[in-house]
Amino acid sequence: SGSNVGIFDVTDTALLPIGTQRKFSDGRTFRFSEFAADTTAGHLVAQDVSAQAVVYATDDCTAAAVGAKTVTLTDSSLFGSATADQYAGGYLHTVNDAGQGYTYRIVSNTAGASNATTVTLYDGLKVALTTATDVVITGNPYNGLVSATAATDMWVVGVCINAMDVSDKNYGWVQTHGFATVLYDAGGSAVTIGDQITLSDGTAGAVQQHDTLAVEQIVGYALHVPNADADFIAVYLQLE
DSSP states (O other), rough: OOTTTTTTOOOOHHHHHHTOOEEOSSEEEEEEEESOOOBBOOEEEEEEEEHHOOOOEESSSSSOOTTOEEEEOHHHHHTOOOOOOTTOOOOOEEETTTTOOOOEEEEOOOBBBEEEEEEEEEESSSSOBTOEEEEEEETTTTTTTTEOOOOOOOEEEEEOSSSSBBBBBEEEEEEEEEEEEEBTTTTTTTOOOOOEEOSSSSSTTEEOOOOOOOHHHHHHHOOOOOOOOOOOOEEEEEEE
16 A cells, blocks of 8 residues: 555655555565654654653543443543644553453544543444543554654654655655664664664664663664764664
């Protein structure tokens, strides 16, 4: 899918649904994405969570019956300033109490009014929700992308493959799998062929050798030994 938009194309409108996957016969995989900030080709990117919102809402649901496709969430600090469709394409997770354990994809949401937003779902509720139900909202991971940093509070989702100037055009593709070229942080441990690589803890958008097993997200594997002054490195991405 996505074959009508070239992988190096950048546009000022969403010509495809955000997150549309394009996969080539050599295994390279791409996702059509929306960028929230200027981004350089070869930089790792992650969602700007503050814009798309990941929230833990405790006892903030209104009651909703089995089969309902709308859920109203009320909390002044979480939803009072929600913008229309801020969560569109994201997911509503029921994580505690009545109706727990389900994931529902979000079609749209209303702008915050009276400290509440109403979320519309693709599928009806399988189990009724009550005012005791806790939920989490995770945004579409390919919406609102920025250059990833060590402080990024969401996982790296891909590599920007063409320079993005969001004042002009803010839609394009990120690569998620296969042979790719990525910014390299030469300040870390020396990288050898086959090393696991992760998001750099010193250079935004870059990769480094995996050095903290329990903390760092694996991005992929190094395909060569870079020179000490190398700016970029060839990698085999494994982000999906």
